[in-house]
Amino acid sequence: MAKSSKKRRQDTVEWIFWGVATAVLAGPCIYLAYEITYERTHAGVKVMMGLVMALVGGSLASWAVNSVLQRRYRKRAMAERKEAKKRR
DSSP states (O other): OHHHHHHHHHHHHHHHHHHHHHHHHHHHHHHHHHHHSOTTSOHHHHHHHHHHHHHHHHHHHHHHHHHHHHHHHHHHHHHHHHHHHHHO
């Protein structure tokens, strides 16, 4: 039961990180969208364009961080298994 609880907690942390990264990137991405579009483009289009950029950027950042964390977790689990085998 402990493993599923730990996995659920890790998934929750991953989603929270994605949300925070997206929220942090939203402001700069919306500003960038305002800068790179024409003046006559509707404000809603600019905001949505910035939010899409923030979502993609947050996803890439979350993917990179999650890959590192999962690799660390896998290394730790392998070391624990090796240690358990040595004790037997």
